[in-house]
Amino acid sequence: MVAQQWMAKGRKVALATVLETWGSAPCPVGSHLVIDQDGGFEGSVSGGCVEGAVIAEALELVETGGRRVLEFGVADETAWRVGLSCGGRIKVHVEKLDGGLASLNAARQARKPAIHIIGLDDDKDWELTEAEDSVGGATGLPPALVAQAWATSKPGIIETEGRRYFVNPHHPAPEIVLIGATHTSQVLAPMAAMAGFAVRIIDPRQAFATPERFQGIDLSADWPQDALANRPLDAYCALVALTHDPKIDDEPLALALNAGCFYIGALGSRKTHAARLERLRLQGFRDQDLAHIHGPVGLSIGAEGPAEIAVSILAEIIQCRRRPEASPSRPS
Incomplete structure (x- = not known):
């Protein structure tokens, strides 16, 4: 995205990509660094260790064209000079961009x-x-x-x-959709944003869904089915229902099941959850579909109060994203 924006402004651009790492290299494979002809850059390929050397190569390539593969490691004299003294090795591909991806x-x-x-x-x-x-x-x-x-x-x-x-x-950026502008949402939303998730909150109760309570958060006071019709759920979304109100929670849960969201959770006791599942069965969902809903929501850590519940929910969402095998079976 940055590369395309820079190229649209007439800037010459190179893209550096981490191809391989060994040992304690600080940035994972696939990390990017975008460089323009003036040495401006966005991103990282080494957490700062070899950026200077990579940028120097990129500045040459934006003028001459072509591509190169660079390798840095502690066994090389170059590694100490550029700063990769942390025990790792990395291989970086650098190329001038013409199409902007x-x-x-x-x-x-x-x-x-x-x-x-x-x-x-x-x-x-x-x-x-x-x-x-x-x-x-x-x-x-x-x-x-x-x-x-x-x-x-x-x-x-x-x-x-x-x-x-x-x-x-x-892959599209992961997004967490919270149904309910609750006390738990007030804690969960900023934590999720810090963890790298896009966050939006939907609650038709206008007394709850106020900008003062959720500063800087994407907030909608529409009914969930209307808000989600405008911005549909997908497989890269997590949805958490937090209102305890079937009139508000049930429809987005059904939409999340149909969309194949990677995580679906609903707040409430086991008795409340059993009643919720029965209502969803009446809508035609099978037990194997409903097994995808985490209820009671969150990892079982004995959480009490909004802050601890928010921690347990976010941890469970991250677990399902990073370790899909830990999630219940997805609907088919």
Whole structure:
């Protein structure tokens, strides 16, 4: 997104991407650093250790074009000079951008997955979106590579047909939708934002949904079904129902089940949750669908009060995002 914005303003841009790491390298594979012709930059490939050396290479490439693969490690004299003395090694791909990754950015804005593929032996880049031929027909890539690229969730190098490709999946930003402008929401919303989630709160009770109570938070006083019709849920959303009111909570829970949200939770006792599940069964949901709802919501840590409950909910959301196997079966 930053690269495209800079290029739209006429700036020459290079993109650095972490290809591989060993040991205690501080930034994960797939991390990016965007550099313009004046040395301005956004992002990081090493937490500051080798940024200066990478930027120097990028400044040359934005003028000459082309791409390079740089490697830094503590065994190299260069590593001490540039600052990578923490015991790790990293390999960084640097290239001048000409297209600005427009397809990837369009997919991101539409909350659709996309993949950036760098041909390490071909000096080419590809951008795959859901609109591409599922077997790679329009891309010229090996069908086995395309299938493997869509199946992976983490960036890394894939070798196929004797050639190496760096595959970097790009997924929409995770979002937490809170149904209910409650005391728990007042704690949970800022914590979730600090953890990197986009957050929005929906509550038709205007006395609760006030900007004074939720400063800086995306807040809607519409009924959930109306708010979610305008901005639908998707598989990259977590939804938490917190009002205890079936008139408010039930419809968004049904919408979340149909959307395949990666996390669905609902506040309430086991008795309350059993009654909730029965109402949803009457709407046609099967038991295997309803098993996806976490109720009572949050990890079982004996939480008491809004702050502790908020911690337990956020921890459970993070667990389901990072370790999907810990989540109940998703609806099929």
